[in-house]
Amino acid sequence: MAAALVQYVVLRGDLVRPPHSWPLGAVVAQGCHAALAAVHGYREHPDTGAYLEQGDAMTTVVLEAPDENSLLGLAQLLREKGLEHKMWVEKPEGIPTGLALRPYPKGLVQPHLSDFKLLK
Template identity: 65%
Template sequence: MAARVLVQYVVLRGDLGREPLAWPLGALVAQACHAALAVTHSHRQHPDTAAYLAQGGSMRTVVLEAPDECALATLATTLQQNSIDHKLWIEEPEHIITCLALRPYPKEEVHQYLKKFKLLK
């Protein structure tokens, strides 16, 4: 049997990088890193997370774009309703929803929830 392909999905708000918000690229990357690290730490005991981390340089991460805060919040609700482990990152002290990351999953288990989002550009 072939090994399962594990993917960590990160969904970042695209509107943060455009006017009128125009966050710097570094700030956006930091949001994605915060969310990915937080969910990975929270689920570090999960067998899929351990297997994903053991891949080292072969880890697969897909960064998608949510158009705005509402789309990201809606995704978080959908994932919660379907028991999909994730972290919704909220930048403090401003309390701005910026990013969402799933723990590593086999693509086929979570793709249906993410297929409407495009790759971040």
């Protein structure tokens, strides 16, 4: 049986709280942008194709980074581990808002995300 494929999206939780106070929908949109950019950027990878072919059975997990520094630290860790992802930066402000990994077998990436909890 093939390993379960999952796409992880990590969003900054601090953006919905003061002093930022972004609307929840704006932060969700950032996650959508990151997820789509990651899928598009890695569309030739076999795992991405297999993930998309799952249709209604695709699994996406949305996690929360407490702040910008933790998000940037995660991006650095992912680069060091060779895990492909896309950081989404809101333009024109240049604010890193979230990142999405390309679809991966769950067991391959989950250990690197254990410090992050589900977005609430």
